[in-house]
Amino acid sequence: MATDKQLSMAASAIALRGVRLFLSAGRNAMERRAQPAAEPAKHRPKPKPVVPGARPPQKVFDMLARTSKFNKHELEALYAMYRRLVTAAQGILPPTAIGQPPAKVDGIDQGTFRDVMHNTFDMITEEAILERIWITWDRGASGGEGALKFEAWVRGLSVLLRGTEEERRNHCFAVYDLNADGYITRDEMFVLLKNSLLKQPGDEDPDEGVRDLVELVLRKMDVDKDGRVSPEDYKDAVEQEPLLLEAFGQCLPSRRHALAFLKTLNPKPKDLRS
Template identity: 40%
Template sequence: MSSSKSKTGRSSAQNIETSGTRKVHSRHTWKLESISHGKGQPVSRKAIQHVQDEVAKRKDKFHFSKQEIESLCTIFRHLTKSDRIDRPRFRDVLHNTFDMTDDILMDRVFKAFDRDNDGQVSMLEWVVGLNTYLRGTLDEKIAFAFNCYSLKGEKHITREEIFQLLKSSVLKQAGDEDLDESIKELVEITLKKMDKDHDNRLGDNDFSQSVKEDPLLLSCFGQVFANARRKAEFERVVEHMSEEVVFGQQFTQEQLAARKAEFERVVEHMSEEVVFGQQFTQEQLAAVFNY
């Protein structure tokens, strides 16, 4: 296959930087006071117990403690002020909290959380989804990412889907005039590297084997999971809240004020202006696909 060349002599595929789709999303500020003092609609003990009971029934391994589950329920209620998060609000959460910017993949992550396919994410679906999204094993994250990348919800990802995903997540560089041709080159590179059974598409086994050989390929078609910094910030929020949610634990006004200040410091970092697009240098992209 011939490669189009830029003025620098590199192939056009090598001149691509990947980036999230650049959209402006609304921003929302969290305040600990409304959580700590029950303003708005606090989470009932019954609702939390229901989530904990349902989690206990699940066969898949759970990675959050009871206290952390309660913290996630509290965050959920603070975000939505009801018992469901709709698609636009969920997209805001993905963008503002986890730095996601790709519209296609934000919708696919929403779909992965919305297990009953009713167009909303319940409190239980929120907790179960975050179990994999934040703390899943490699196998769990591979399955989650594959489901997001398989735009038709099938057991394989077609050439056309790979093209669509890459086109949604690349940023055209100056001097590379034929973006579609460059993306087609990347599609061929991807299939050559990952299509283990040579059927001209990526099955779930192809994807799993490829990621286990090279974990960087978990995000080869765009950002699905939170980046390390945002994940750590969210985990710190959960950790701090979980210290307060042991039933019957009492705090002085001074202790509560100190915790409030720490929480809001963490949230301030979470609310920093997002630099749109997860970008990779040419060298990083070349290293992933070995071209």
């Protein structure tokens, strides 16, 4: 019986993943076709050089070497990359309404963060998911507002690239828990899955298919049958079927893209930690 249950869960997870990826791919293709052509490089304004902000104290690097999964050499490479991202983003900010230079942002802004997720880690996922990933990265006492500072940049990448199974699972759950109340509810599942849906002409009730997917997920993940998925439900479901880890949208880079990124930090990077 246990084997039959595991096979049933695996089949359902594969079906869910296939439907979600199909819908997402169609929607992303439509959005790409709708986007205007990129402006030729020769007509783009050149970024203005910006003097980088103060380097964090050495004790910050020492602390991150102890608490993150990066060594000191990798942290230096991450800091150099961080400064390049901040400087490039600052250089393309428009002037203020009265013609004054834009206010300096000492950190990675949301637009730059989104570009990194898309272009570096190939996370072609729903905008709602990218928004949630941005919100869940720690930005200190600002309450989830403002730019991403160096320490938060390192801690977030530590989970994405070398996180333990528990860290990766907690990351995905936090992204899907839209109101941060500790549960993934029917309504939240509906919002997340609906964002993958590409509406076709003539569809009378496109939400019906989404509701069916929600019920399928609940049957497989709601272990205590209370109509919502708790962290314990999510943990049990993912342990039985790892494909359910990203059931509601891509929250993590693929192993291939993670390894490619790590190679830019260290000529001989350590293997990803499981």
